[in-house]
Amino acid sequence: MNIEGARDVLMGVMQASTPIEHRDVLLNNLEQQRVQVEEEIMVLEGKLALKKEYLAKIEGGIDVLDELK
DSSP: OOHHHHHHHHHHHHHHHOHHHHHHHHHHHHHHHHHHHHHHHHHHHHHHHHHHHHHHHHHHHHHHHHHTO
16 A cells, blocks of 8 residues: 555545544634633733723823913
């Protein structure tokens, strides 16, 4: 048997015996990625809220300095 024949046999065995397992692995990986991205978004939203608060303080300081002119 040549390399291509062995590969075809292996692919046939893998396709026949593991399509559900492969799907489950892919689904699990995608779900893990989704959870990770959702967590990253929450962290970024928290950082954004802090930056907005800091910006508001800066703008308040500018307003105070403008009033002192």
